[in-house]
Amino acid sequence: MVRILVFVLFVLALAAGFAWLADRPGELSVIWQGQRADMSLMVAATLVVSLIAAVMFCWWLVRVVWTSPHSIQRYFRARKRDRGYQALSTGLIAAGAGDAAGARKMLTRTKGLLSADQEPLIHLLEAQAAMIEGRYDDARRKFELMADDPETRELGLRGLYLEARRLGASEAARQYAERAAEKAPQLPWATEAALEYRSEAGDWDEALKLLGDGRSGSAEEKKVHARRKAVLLTARAADRLDADPKGAREDAHQALKLDENFVPAGLIEAKAYLREDNLRKAAAILERLWKATAHGDVARLYVRARSGDSATDRLKRAEKLEAMRPNNAEALYAVAEAALEARDFALARAKAEAAARLSPRESAFLLLADIEDAETGDQGRIRHWMNQALKAPRDPAWTADGITAPEWRAVSPVTGRLDAFEWKTPVSELQGPIEDGSAGAVDEAIRTLPPLAIATKPARAEQVVKEEKAEAARPVVVAAVTEPAPVKIATMPEQAKADAASQKEEERPFYGLPDDPGVKEDAVAKRDGTSGFRLF
Incomplete structure (x- = not known):
């Protein structure tokens, strides 16, 4: 575009110059070698322009003739390079599709057309072809060579990391991931893997350092970063709760700032306040969490916040929770359990039956069986409630990857995934044997009951x-x-x-x-x- 504009301006300037000379006619005389030549000014200008054009044309012609061998060589090199890139692209597609023969054929053709030193993707095609053919040792050696090259370091480290994961070499995979995260922290897979490995090892300080501040990125990425940071802070607070309650409280408080309804962080902060004999602040945190989530762990900690309370005091605290969240199954269950301890069987039975209506689950029916045993000792009714407990869904628990834990954990013990535990009802088999320990205990209790008359x-x-x-x-x-x-x-x-x-x-x-x-x-x-x- 710029060249066209310059050419147009040049033509306009030349035309303007000739127009200006045409408006101002004159005579030009040239004496050279005893000869005199008379001509008009317009003819002289035309001769000068023509001479300049002839000189430029001659220079172009000489340049073309002089550089023609190089131009011909460059043409054939470019053609060869284009054919090589076409073969490389076809080979990568074949490798991705699992066509080992096609990938190997295109690799041979690519090596004949392109130099591996000039195009690093040839190494990738060779490694993928080796993996498809089952030559994993050759592929691993190729990835190691790529990891030593600064231009292909990240690609080689990722290949080595995936190979280590495939072989189950967790320590080698961790080293490759941390090396990649150190060299290129912008790689999401390296950061994710290194973060999971450090979290699985319980190195929360290094995990938080690797996570960074998370200021850059989209709104969704910032939200994910805040959640992960809250999980890591809560995990560190859980480890510091016994030795350093103040430090644990600060970490849990920072986690609640990032996620105000994160129940594990609130529980740890409340426990830290209770260890510091600050019942008022602990109760305030638990009440706020209870209003937001109505979580069972919150109710249990709130009711039993003070170890010296009597059963009547615990019942009053449970009734306070029910007043905050009326018609809630967790609140009704907490009141029923506290009423049973206070020997108020009528209230315990009414609340337990209401909880079972709202949320039929194992613990509600077992509680009804305990109430029946404590109040009447009627073996038939006890059998009935135990049978209902066996058929009812299991209680919600901290669940991750098919296993349950009594308390929240930051990392899944099965896959090592961060923030894997969720508060939900564990998965049960339909019409299959009950493998839960509590169900086995109930079944054993039913079998050992005395015969009925x-x-x-x-x-x-x-x-x-x-x-x-x-x-x-x-x-x-x-x-x-x-x-x-x-x-x-x-x-x-x-x-x-x-x-x-x-x-x-x-x-x-x-x-x-x-x-x-x-x-x-x-x-x-x-x-x-x-x-x-x-x-x-």
Whole structure:
């Protein structure tokens, strides 16, 4: 574009010069070698311009002839280079598609057209071809040569890192990742890998140093950076909680500034305040977290914040949590558990049943079984609630990569992934064996329960006398009982049936009557052989 503009300006200037000479005619006389030549000024200008053009044309012609061998050589070199790049591109595509024969063929053609010293991608094609063909040792040696070259260092280190991960050499992979992160901190894969390895080793200071300040990047990248920094600060606070509660509190506070609803950071800060005997600040943190998340760990720590509290004091604190988040399953469960410890069975039963309605889960039914055992000792109802617990979903827990942990952790012990633990219901098998330890304990408790004695209740004394006489007149038949059949009283009056039905309706729990009604004290006491029988 610039050249065209200069050419146009030159032509315009030349035309303007000729126009100016045409407006001012004159004569020009030249005497040379005794000869005199007379001409107009316009003709003289035309001759000068023509002479200059002829000289320029001659110079161009001589230059073309002089440089023609080099130009021809450069043409064929460029053509050869283009063919080499075409073969290299085809080879990389074949390697990516898994075509080992095509990649090897294009590699041979590329080496014949291009120099490996001039084009580093040839080394990459050769390494990928070796990997496709299963020659991993050759590929690893090629990656090592690439790692020693400053131009291909990052590419070679990534290849070595992936090979180490494939072979399960964690230490070698960590060294390659840290070397790449040190040489090129802008590489995301190197930073991620080095961060995970340092976090897995518990080197939180180095991990935070490697993470950096995160000022640059998009809004989403800044959000991810803030989350990771909060996780690392919380992990460091958890390690420092026993030895340095103040330092742990500061780290947890910084983590809460980055993520105000991060429950593990809030729990650690509250525990640090409790170790410093500052119950007011610890309660304020837990109350704010409870209003935002209604987390079960927050409720447990809040209710048992002071070790010297009585069961009644713990019940009051649990009721305070319920007032903050009414109709919440975690709040109802906390109140029910505290009421059971305070021996307030009516309140415990009401809150536990409400919690089971809102969120049917294992712990709610086990708590109902504990309440039944502590209040009535009714083995049938205890069996019923334990059976419900076996069928109910498991309680939410800190879960990562298919495993659960009693407390939050920063790194998954399975994959080493940072910030892998989430508070959710663990995955359970459908219609399969229950592998959870608590379920096994419940099953064992059910198996060890004593046998039940089931007794019938006569309606009236007159009816009992009639049945005794009829029973005495019948022959005695001994048979093996395979399944207990329901006891029916054919001559029970209608009023007695209505009374029994209303009594059963009042005793019916919200999940229905248990399959095994158990033993009633008034029915067991002073019964004779005609009014009941034992299954076992």
